[in-house]
Amino acid sequence: MKELPKISEAEWEVMKILWTRSPQTGNEVIEALEGQMDWKPKTVRTLISRLLQKNAIAFQEAGRTYLYYPLVSQDDYVQTETQSFLKRLYGGAVKPLLVHFLREQQLSSDEISELKRILDEKTEEGQDRDRRKDR
Amino acid sequence: MKELPKISEAEWEVMKILWTRSPQTGNEVIEALEGQMDWKPKTVRTLISRLLQKNAIAFQEAGRTYLYYPLVSQDDYVQTETQSFLKRLYGGAVKPLLVHFLREQQLSSDEISELKRILDEKTEEGQDRDRRKDR
């Protein structure tokens, strides 16, 4: 897998805007963040510049202005970040986190059912793998 | 809940040492990190100082040297960090993360069984709550 540029917390907000819709002009991004982030327009433009430098986004020229769009997918991002987060806090072991969350979180019956269904699928795969490799 | 001091990644390594055993002298901490982190002793001492300033740890004097111990619990920490991580990446929604991990991770049959058991418990609680509040 390729190296994803490191995106800071503030930059992340900009990325979210561009992930939900793109391409957008700087002003559109600024507007989208308004009232939500309480940032001066210049601040947003700085963040955009930094994301450009990091190759997290790019632009096409549209007359006198630029249309920005993401170069990395949110999924890739969430994936990698989650991985490193887990490593840091849970020593890479996913189960403790899962246990923690299954226990602590408010989950609706529907959600619980869905999670169980997923686990059932995993059980089958697991047995499959066990047969092939572990025994 | 009280405010937990912000602990950086490097500082976290020091905290882990003190969480597994405390109190410890600076040298003990340095030794415990040796070979694992490739930090100069002075670096570790800097981290210790910063943790003191942040009130993440404290010490008792023992003759000419100090014995350091944590002031915050690892559990509290993991909890808060996880919370803010989730908020940042998953918009606070836990289910997508759970789905993601249940799907992607290698889990043993035993682990899967345990997770299912937990979900079963939740189902009961959920029905309970439903009876009391939702209907």
Added chain:
DNA sequence: TATATTAGACTACACGCGTAATCCAAAAAT
């Protein structure tokens, strides 16, 4: 055409962090 506006480029600046080195007083060693 002269002027005001504006998008993007460049500059600013303090604070946290990673990564130490230097300084100093007290203890250990000679």
Added chain:
DNA sequence: ATTTTTGGATTACGCGTGTAGTCTAATATA
């Protein structure tokens, strides 16, 4: 007693980040 070692305090320094402000060239406006 003098010298060496050492734990802790203080200082260093470059990079990333949050949070903008200034500069400039082009465009919109009067």
